Amino acid sequence: MVRNIKTALALVALTFTFALQASVYAQDSMKHEDKTKTLETGTFHGKVHKTSGRATIYQEADGKLLLRLTDFKTSNGPDVHVILIAAKDAEDDANFLNSSTERVELGTLKGNEGDQNYEIPSDTDLSKFQTVSIYCERFNANFGAAPLEKF
Amino acid sequence: MDTRTGFRVSQRKWILAAIGFPILLAAWWAFRPEKLWINQKVNEPAPFASRTDPQPLYTGRLEGKAHQTSGRATIYRTSDGRQYLRLTDFMTSNGPDVHVVLVQTDDANLTKEIVTDQIDSVELGQLKGNQGDQNYDLPASVDLQKYNAAIIYCERFHAIFGVARLDKF
Numbered sequence: 001m002v003r004n005i006k007t008a009l010a011l012v013a014l015t016f017t018f019a020l021q022a023s024v025y026a027q028d029s030m031k032h033e034d035k036t037k038t039l040e041t042g043t044f045h046g047k048v049h050k051t052s053g054r055a056t057i058y059q060e061a062d063g064k065l066l067l068r069l070t071d072f073k074t075s076n077g078p079d080v081h082v083i084l085i086a087a088k089d090a091e092d093d094a095n096f097l098n099s100s101t102e103r104v105e106l107g108t109l110k111g112n113e114g115d116q117n118y119e120i121p122s123d124t125d126l127s128k129f130q131t132v133s134i135y136c137e138r139f140n141a142n143f144g145a146a147p148l149e150k151f
Numbered sequence: 152m153d154t155r156t157g158f159r160v161s162q163r164k165w166i167l168a169a170i171g172f173p174i175l176l177a178a179w180w181a182f183r184p185e186k187l188w189i190n191q192k193v194n195e196p197a198p199f200a201s202r203t204d205p206q207p208l209y210t211g212r213l214e215g216k217a218h219q220t221s222g223r224a225t226i227y228r229t230s231d232g233r234q235y236l237r238l239t240d241f242m243t244s245n246g247p248d249v250h251v252v253l254v255q256t257d258d259a260n261l262t263k264e265i266v267t268d269q270i271d272s273v274e275l276g277q278l279k280g281n282q283g284d285q286n287y288d289l290p291a292s293v294d295l296q297k298y299n300a301a302i303i304y305c306e307r308f309h310a311i312f313g314v315a316r317l318d319k320f
Contacts, residue, residue, distance in 0.1 A: 023245055026280030030237060031229070034204045041210060043318050054320060058198055066198050071319060076186035111193030138181060149212055150240060151223065 035061030040126065040148040046134070048092045049075040051144025055132040056151070057120065065120035067106060067132065073113050079138040080109040082118050084129035090145040097133075097140060104129055205229045209295060209317035213303070217264040218244040220313025224301045225320070226289065234289040236275060236301060242282050248307040249278040251287050253298035256316050261300065266309040273298050 041056040053072030059065055067082070074080075086102040097103065106118040126148075134143040205227035213222045222241035228234050236251065243249075253273040260266045275287040289295075295317075303312040 023282050024280040026241075026283040026285040028237070028279070028284055028286040030227075030284075030286065031203075031205060036198055038207075041320070054318070056320075060198060068195075068198065076183075076190060078181065078183040078186065110195075111191040113190050114193040114195075115197075116193045116195045117198060149223075151210070151225075 038151040041151045042146040042148040044144045044146040046074065046092065046144025049143040051134055055146040055148065057126065057148065063122060065122060065124060067118040067120055068115065070115050072115065074134050074143050076112040077136050077143065079136060080143065081135045081137055082106040082109055083133050083135045084120070084124065085131050085133050086128050087131050089147040090131055090133055090142050092142040096142045097135070109134060203230050207320040209299065210320045211315040211317040213313045213315040215313050217310040218312045220303055224315035224317065226295065226317060236287045236289060237284065239284050241284065243303050243312050245281040246305050246312065249303060249305050249312065251275040251278055252302050252304045253293065254300050254302055255298060256300045261311070261314055264311055266311060278303060
């Protein structure tokens with residue numbers, strides 16, 4: 001009887017040690033003197049028009065938002081724009097941008113290769129506009145998209 | 152007789168040309184086929200001037216495998232050339248003998264939750280906490296082209312808690 005109770009107690013103790021793996025919270029800091037904050041980042045994918053590189057959203061000291069493309073490459077084309085769309089991601093298909101999809105226009109694509117910056121209107125809700133699209137206005141085609149995630 | 156047919160043919164040619172040329176022009180304007188060969192390169196500077204902050208080299212999101220794991224892993228280089236891995240928004244389950252390890256993205260072990268084969272890895276140290284921001288120094292000689300994934304690895308049970316494939320920042 002006593003032995004049974006002891007075994008039971010031991011088992012309970014054991015379950016507790018497994019169940020109650022307390023969380024250990026680490027808090028390493030990092031040298032940060034730049035006034036520019038990195039908010040979000042993601043990589044491009046594109047099938048029909050091969051698109052690659054990284055899209056990153058920065059916030060400057062004065063609060064201005066900026067989209068920067070790095071290692072960027074897509075195909076050249078007519079009337080290509082950089083837009084933010086209210087979607088988690090986008091493929092190049094007919095559903096990519098229907099009339100109900102909200103978007104924020106950032107400007108004409110400056111070059112189909114290389115590092116480039118685009119200003120984002122300061123009232124843009126980044127929790128809603130989560131994807132960057134390289135968008136050919138003339139043919140309603142998505143050259144490539146980069147879903148953004150918190151940096 | 153001969154001359155009249157000749158006249159008609161050339162007139163038809165002119166009409167064809169009058170219709171065809173604008174069509175060709177419109178098609179060219181719409182498709183701009185020469186852009187297939189012509190690249191437009193730009194090179195704008197980064198929006199920040201200071202180079203004293205550690206610069207991100209590679210980054211990726213953590214995905215859970217054997218245990219739910221989330222957050223971001225980023226490799227930074229400091230202005231004096233040291234490199235470290237930083238975990239942010241990080242969360243995994245607590246466990247025994249958990250390490251942070253660099254591996255190769257195409258390692259077959261990464262398709263499984265439990266490592267059964269030999270794994271080619273670079274040890275970065277014991278996991279400091281199962282939550283929170285944390286830094287791990289990288290050995291100076293580590294080849295980041297080769298070891299381009301970070302895993303949260305339970306040495307005792309050979310379990311991969313989570314993996315982050317690192318892409319160039």
